[in-house]
Amino acid sequence: MVSLINEAFKKARNANRPALLTYTVAGDNTKKKSLDILKSISAHADICELGFPHNTPIADGGQIQTSAYRAIKNGIKINDVFAIAKAFKLSKKTTPIILMGYYNMIYQYNENKFLKKCKNSKIDGLIVVDLPYPENKSFSKKCKKKSINFVQLVSPTTSDIRLKRIIRDSHDMIYYISMLSTTGGKLKVSSKKILENYFKIKNQKKSKNVVIGFGITEKTIKSLKKADGLVVGSAICKEISRSIKKRQNAVTNVTNVVKRLKNKIK
């Protein structure tokens, strides 16, 4: 079976640019609005990450926390997240969607039931922030069986031996965390250093798609365009917060941000 995630990277590579990955929180700030945002930004994004919000997010910075709390306050449930993803995939059949969140939500839903639901909703991949390697081995195998990409995370603190093992057991995509930070921190490492670490991963196995995330904004995205893909999350969540505060149309504003991000890496 063709992996839409692989296809998306191939398409970007053919256009001689990195893939653009966006992150938004499902249900931020309403179910309908988050679906509208997703549909609208996917005109410019290659892969859409959709967060299922948790109220104790230990790896997220302020912007994504705000989005997550807002979505939960507005009553988002895990089945709504699936419904949003499903509706999105009905209209955008070839845009991959990756669900991202914390393990307790999957654990409470039941791993197998969760994956079945992912399959039904045509989810292409999963990122589970607090299920590191090797603890994630059995779950990632279950994902593979269902042709769902389990995305392994790698950080600047990952040791060489771990890195080797993680790459060996990874699926189509690996997520490199740019620096020691929660999501949305200010980029405190030079782009040069980030890319140096990036190529250390990439050169181990060229067939894997390696993306960089954490701290990427309109200001910094261009300097990292040598990567296979770049993830922008907090900058988008921040724009949603700003639009709500100013009573402006979040869909239009966020789409403009994503459009500008895309133009910077073309």
Next chain:
Amino acid sequence: MKLKKGIPLIDQHDQFGFWGGKFGGSFIPETLKKPVEDLTEEFKKLRKDKKFIKKRDHYFKNYIGSPTSFVKLENLSSYLGGAQIWAKVVSEANGGAHKIYNATVHALLCKAMGKKYIVGDTGAGYAGKMLSMAAKKFGLKCKIFMGAKDIKRQKPNCDAMKKNGAEIVPVYSGSQTLVDAVSECMRYWVSNCDNTHMCVGSTVGPNIFVKICGWSTAQISRELKAQLKSEFKKIPKKIKLINCVGGGSSAYGFWSEFIDFNKKQIELIGVEAGGPKKSKLHAAPLSRNAKIGVLHGAASYVCQDNEGQINETESISAGLDYPGVSPIHCFLKDTKRARYTYATDEEALNAHVMITKFENLNPSLEPSHAFAEAIKIAPKLSKDTIIIVNSCGDAKKDKDILRERLGKN
């Protein structure tokens, strides 16, 4: 699921860090894998290092003031009738609570690892106060994360932290209590783990933090064992060890030497925070049958909804106001070695009033939960039953709450 004899409970986990195959583990972001592994290695090495043990014992004795006393509460016992009630007055420890043991060990570990900065979470403010003391003692820069609600209700401890030169970082997210403080502290560590050591204030969090904390507070039961032998010539036949349980660090420390005993001889009773009598909220995941969930890097019984969102908790006692609990207490519950119950805010307050009326003892609201259970069961028990309560904190920090609720100074 079975307890092993002759092995400390903190070491009875599998290779992934799970007790009983399902409690604990290390559910952490990738970035923290390396610092957690480094800490695990360092601790493994140091706990076998004679020089390090000597240093620890030196500070336990000369800095913390071990051993803390073990006293009979004569007046309370004769008033209630039934069992004899004793207290292990751990609140005599430097700083006024058991949190000093864990804080001192973490400061020593931080030094040994060559890190200059130490951060920690706090609820009642004791973990923060003690960490700030230890940091000052060992020349470390210290940041304490504390919920904004707790900063308001535990002012005396906040003043102490500031006096010791620590920076208090107020946490405004969620319920603005301990759960949010721990989350924020972990986030800070994710961003600064290259030069900063994190101290988790209780036997919670990723596996290694449960172990370090338990290893530190175990001093309490080592002392008690010796004190029992000198007081009674041998370990008495009927003992009940009653301890409050929030995260569970003082309870583990109080019990660790006695877990191998038959439960008919030494019963272990943990008392959680039942919250206000009329409220649906509580902080009692063990005794009110919460489901297993993952919180702050470990699997344990957690107050949560069906979806896995963590519930808000409510308790008069900031130190017990936490939706999760130590994986080792979950293990003790499921193996039926310990029994867990809860006391309401009102019961804890009444217990505090009764203890201070009869005895020269001033237990904080946390151990007042344990005293509430002792007061409840003592009259029904035989005279040769020895109830021992861990009076693990001093009520000085609670003066504002006590004044408001009891109208006293």
